[in-house]
Amino acid sequence: MRSHAGPRRDHRPVPTLLRGIYLPRSTDAAAFAMTTYGIPLLVLATTNSAALSGLAFALEWVPRLAAFAFAGALVDRHGTTTVLRYASAARALIVLAAASILPTQEQGLGATVTVMLLAASTGILTECSYIAAETAGGVAGREAGDRAHRVQSVLLGIDQVATLSGPALAGVLLQWTGVAGMLTVIAVFSLLTSVLAPRQCHRAKPPRQPVAQGLLTGWSTLRSLPALGWLVTGLTVSNLAVGLLQAAAPVIIVKQLGHSTADVGFTWSVAAVASLVAVALCRRAIDRFGLWPVGALSASIAATACLSIPFAVTYATYLALIAVLMAGEGGMTIVLRTLRSRLIPADTFGATLSLTILLLLLPFPLAGALVATVPPAQLGHVITLCAAVQALGLFATFARLRATPGLRASFA
Incomplete structure (x- = not known):
């Protein structure tokens, strides 16, 4: 009988770069791009105001920048897997809630408040998931040694493909399927990211x-x-x-x-x-x-x-x-x-x-x-x-x- 030298989990196959890094990065980048470029389009479609659309674009960055103050500390303390999984799941829940609420509201104060809150909340969660995904990519690059630039070029290519397709996909969905269709697809990409979050080993938690x-x-x-x-x-x-x-x-x-x-x-x-x-x-x-x-x-x-x-x-x-x-x-x-x-x-x-x-x-x-x-x-x-x-x-x-x-x- 063959004996096992360690716990059963030690024999679990190590995920490849494709499954462990590139695939979850792709789904998160898609959600990131659709959120970043699609929310201002959503504001314009909902409020019919170019001024509010521009304001949403500007205000979107304020909570995102604020998120960086604690996102890195969260990743260092809890690891990339936990932060990416929960941030993506929370983003999916928020956009699904907005997808069910917005079609019932007429253009006015209620719709304006809803889309502005959507922009702010998704901005924070998107940056948390981005920091976690970037950290996972940094770990993979560090493990690649002198080939780190090759890993980073693939990650950057994923981001650029998302930047290329995300805005177009958001616009097409908004035009042909409405608010609910666009937000549902963002939720799907977010849920996929949560499920596919890279399972990287995390060191002992540092002091708070x-x-x-x-x-x-x-x-x-x-x-x-x-x-x-x-x-x-x-x-x-x-x-x-x-x-x-x-x-x-x-x-x-x-x-x-x-x-x-x-x-x-x-x-x-x-x-x-x-x-x-x-x-x-x-x-x-x-x-x-x-x-x-x-x-x-x-x-x-x-x-x-x-x-x-x-x-x-x-x-x-x-x-x-x-x-x-x-x-x-x-x-x-x-x-x-x-x-x-x-x-x-x-x-x-x-x-x-x-x-x-x-x-x-x-x-x-x-x-x-x-x-x-x-x-x-x-x-x-x-x-x-x-x-x-x-x-x-x-x-x-x-x-x-x-x-x-x-x-x-x-x-x-």
Whole structure:
């Protein structure tokens, strides 16, 4: 008789990257994209107010940013499996509740309050699930060693596919199946994420600490990693220009270039395709040339495109420049994710990850406020100024990283 050296659970097959990481990341990314882009569409369809739709887009980021303050601490304490499972399940319950309530309400205060609460609550839960999924991906990247950038490129590709298909799917469902149809599909993706949550082993629970202490822990870790700190700083500055372009896209495309709202969505779909192509190319380029050359070239491409956008006078030119910009952003994102998975210690990964994402997303509500306060005729000047700041920030970042050991090594 064959004896067993350990408990029965020790012989359970280890999930593959596809089943354990990529599949739950795909369902969560789909729910993330449909929520992020579909909720403002839902607000517009429910209230018939473009102003409230824009306000929902801006307010959506406030609870999301607040969620980062405690999401990382939750992941560090309870593990990726628990946080991803419960956050996704809670999101499914909330959107199903909204799907049953909204069809019974007429346009008015009740419907407005419902959709605004939906935007805020799903924003918080979506960021909690995102932090958990990112942490799981970081663990997988760390275990991959010198092939970490390959894992991160697949994860980024999943996110870009979701960004490409999520807004379109949300719009089609809202048009042909109504509010209930769109929200039900978001709930299905959320439930799938909860069921498929990666079963990663979790260490012993650390002592309880206040949320502020978790942020301080992340800040201390980030300060101890100069290369990661510089890259986060450069991309945070860059995100002000990117966020401004995202927030201003309806004004630029519809009001200034005379195209339809459908062309707004088409613009970001094309940009997502360009980013996917860039991800595939950068994955091989990092193997051959290392992180710094790929990151520096991506930054140069993004900055050049952003500086050119204010001078675009046709929709085709604007579309092409946005695609080039997002391709450059995709290359820099692979570099960031690879550095994060390699450099951040495992015991503070969740808190540090939360802080880095919080810093990267801080410019987005500021960009929304700029679009809300600056007259449309002056947006071009504001975009030019932000593009110049982006170029200077990225130049300073990669000039500083030039001498960092290990960033020029190839990984073939």
